[in-house]
Amino acid sequence: MVSIAEREALEAVLRAPSRRPYRPPTEIVQVYRRSRPDRYASTGLVNEQGEKWYHLRRHLTAELTSPSTMQGFLPELNTICDDFLELVNTSRRADGIVPGFDQLTNRMGLESVCALMLGSRLGFLERWMSGRAATLASAVKAHFRAQRDSFYGAPLWKFAPTTLYRTFAKSEDTIHTIVSDLMEEAKLKTQKNASDEAMREIFMRILENPALDMRDKKAAVIDFITAGIETLANSLVFLLYLLSVRPDWQRTIRSELPSCSTLTVEDLAAAPSVRAAISEAFRLLPTAPFLARLLETPMVIAGHKLPAGTFVLAHTGAACRRDENFWRAREYLPERWLEPRAPHAAALVAPFGRGRRMCPGKRFVDLELHLLLAKIMQRWRVEFDGELDIQFDFLLSPKSPVSLRLVEW
Template identity: 30%
Template structure:
């Protein structure tokens, strides 16, 4: 018996052979709508290159068996291999529990996906968090699920409520003094944990996690948690929060990216995940409730600039909106930001000329001493600092890819018909290091992002969709401004105070995000001015 797709394919072939273009399109789309010429010219989805699934087990064996193509636990490496094997567009089907996926490795195709996503883009949700909030702890979250787990009108309404406090430039600028103080405290701590050889300890990434948590808690919870206070005991609240975030990221990767029966039975990974989320929720809510009490105490006569949390609470009738947004900020603002800072420091340590140029730029803004106030205006003048971060995120983007789901009936990509419901994955880690888009793509050259005398930068000649570390459009990273502020401030403070060197290289791996898979072997030497 012919499958539905086979019958459909034969109907199309017959219709086209007889010259009935409209009938052919209707056979594919199941509709009488007038087809586009692009759709009629495109090849069927079945012809799209990609690993062929086997009966029953599909493509699962490629990830599990020793003989499989994608044994690696590194998501970015798997995508690099697919690009090398199948070209600029490839499909992956036959993975239990996953929709068909199409990987896009051409910037023109990526742009087309983003340009056609509409005001309510759909992407694959984090199913484990969605289940936790919508089923396991629905008594706590109700219908307020946040931006990571919702779609359509529910997502749009939540995003509309939080966009202004989160995305306005003035919102992040209000935090420059307090975020800068955290960065200064961190450089003081670097002195305390440095050994006699000027080396940072092997667990320096955990120290960066402490800095990131302390920074984002200022925004999300209106408080400092004390993450930089001496050596935190393993059972201290800040360290337990950091551990919870790492458990969450590791568990999500295991639950979402690997075969796991967690939707059917409670697995050990699922139980660890729930315990971590429970602790994270309970601890965060303690500080959110304290902020709500402060707002009540102020009353209607509140004056001065309001914090992001205060604005979220005051501008929404439902306090759950502010609570969930604060939780999402805390959840997404630790490992991502700490590893972004680590990448930037790693590349500056490997490129001493770029580090010296950055030092001279920061020195011009803080000429008297490293402890001078770093204001928003001074940060604006640090153009090379921003270029260093932009170049670091081009070479090693924290997110391994961005995804969108096809929601129209006649979408064509790379010359192929893409059915409604397919997940499109944009291969930004591959695009951003391609010589096709960036000359000397493997080199750390921050100056490519700086404008020359003609008012243009070298990077402006590259495809605008080749490097997009924070995504694009309505679903762009909602915490971008705060993440950038935190990394800019920390890197400026460290480079102003220390010369950073590398003792051996650092290994990186991509799971749910890019992370340091080996110790951060930094050596920091005091500046003499």
């Protein structure tokens, strides 16, 4: 395995043309799914390679990456964000502190990604979650942790069904069962009530696509849900934490926003300070701080010859913190995105990856983070005491629990 963080090396690896980029799979998912052909026709979009990956990508992501589908989802997303703010408000103490803010953002991630993928609201933002919502939330967490541990720990699970492997299999099993039930329910609801087409568009397109095996459809929903929740939740925590040191920027954001609660694409476009705040948070604290690739052709990097098949970790996050790539690189300065000061190697900021394997959730996340930040700033300013504890948890994650303060303007 080779790690790189130099600008030229990163550009060479991430810009190498490839029709079917090879990202090393998470082996525990691969092994488990191959052992369950009754449930899985493939290892899924995140872990497949080559033609099979291309087939899944083509049929599963067209709607998700379409600007018009996302615009159609905007009214629903406005409501989901408002419900999240209400949940935050009810959890807020008299001094403005919101204990366990990270848990709330996780519920927000679950509700919005499930609404997007299943076309119906599941109740993760209700004050008291249903038993099924709580079970799904903890299975998603266990699934994620087990993947991380299988990646970094001793690979004993490859030789015997260790506790780690059983935990992973149990979480995958729980998620599969719940997602199967939810898909059935969502299908029935859709047949009964065709009024909310924008919200159901992605789900129905996937469900009705004759080119996809039903097992792949379920695996896709599982993969989208598990890929989207922690990433989204962590990004919101990091964004608010970084912004807490810039009360002036918070005031600028607020001054650019209207006071109405339903925000449109035009409202967001008229607030460039929101975009700048988000871009800067992704530069300084990206939840996915590196990208993994397998070289398809031999390459010479910094004078070293690397053969085809080399596993490369491209540390875009580390490169973004170097002064040779960004002016005052270690500081949170959203203004750099409105008036760039050299050096400004914007191409190194790749929180959603690069090329054809880039995150298909990017457009959705962009919209959701814009809405959330705008709505929070309309109502409160954010304060944080001290430093946020961050751990490398497969992704960069805040060490739980996170408490921040939301103060009325």
